[in-house]
Amino acid sequence: MEFQKPRLPPKAPRSTLKPSNVVTHDLDFYVHPNLVPDQDPCKGRLLRATGPIREGTILLVDIPYAIVPSVTSNEPLVCSNLSCSRRVPQNARAVRCELACFKDVVWCNVACRATDKSRHDFECSWLKKHAEALRQKEGEYNFATVWHVVRLLATWNAELHGGNALTQQRRPWEAHFLRGWKAVDMCCAYLDSWPEVQITHWKRLVHEYLSDATVLPPLLSAEQMLLLLCKEETNTFGLYPRATGSQPMNDNAAPRGESYGMALYPRAAQFNHSCLPNVTHKPDGQARMVYTAARDITKGEECMITYFDLTVHTALSSRQNHTQEQFQFKCTCERCLKEEAEENLEGMDSLPFGF
Helix, strand or coil: CCCCCCCCCCCCCHHHCCCCCCCCHHHHCEECCCEEEEEECCCEEEEEECCCECCCCEEEEECCCEEEECCCCCCCEEECCCCCCCEECCCCCCEECCCCCCCCCEECCHHHHHHCHHHHHHHHHHHHHHHHHHHHHHCHHHHHHHHHHHHHHHHHHHHHCCCCCCCCCCCHHHHCCCCHHHHHHCCCCCHHHCCHHHHHHHHHHHHHHCCCCCCCCCCCCHHHHHHHHHHHHHHEEEECCCCECCCCCCCCCCCCCCCCEEEECCCHHHCEECCCCCEEEEECCCCCEEEEECCCECCCCECEECCCCCCCCCCHHHHHHHHHHHHCCCCCCHHHHHHHHHHHHHHHHCCCCCC
């Protein structure tokens, strides 16, 4: 039996959004019946097809646990209400924090702001005290990383105080996938794979910006906060206007574009990397990340994405340098091994005859 592509679940109309402390965004999560988590003794966690999946089939629609916008010129921001997450133009119509905590915090409308109150209250004082100074001192990337960690904690805090409405509703996919903070907590950190200088840098960020109990409720110890920061760095996805993983057919292939935000998709973090991926991913208009089969996938095959733009890093050396520098591993995917073998053969052909 061939499964049809699902219709993505719509969000509630903006006019009907009501203030709530219950975290409901996990209800939009979707997984194809033939996609399940698995374990490999060498690679660890992965996602595998338990049956054939046709090209173009949606495999997974994951929901962000937290999002931060990438601010470039006058590009639209992202609605801070996770149940909405639409892009919001930076103009007078954008609804902002009543306490003016930080200019990059916006909502579509007052209903979204009211719905997001519990989560935003957690980050508001922290942003007001640290946001601008952190951005100026540490740069845009470090600021976004630390803010993202704060937003992960904010969602968790809202989840902790949101009642038990969701825990009483088990979904079929919960047989294989976790929900809420449990899914975030299961993300791999790979702390030992990072250089000591990077760990030292993160420890300083934790000490200076994530240990201030006057503006940030102490949900985690310093050691746990460091681990969460490492998980954020290891598992975060960028939000791009075009699909990631589409194979370039020629030298004029269009790149995926400029990032307009980053988010943690905890279930999708189980996808491993390949430079010849069989799955592409692209956010929809409400920041749900949609993972689609790039070709026919056979039963038992691992489902893999690419962690970067293959239209930018095309050469073997460029791809391997990028994975080593950005993700702390050497790629040994099918494509890299094949191209590496071809380069070795070419090198042997250039040796003097009889050598």
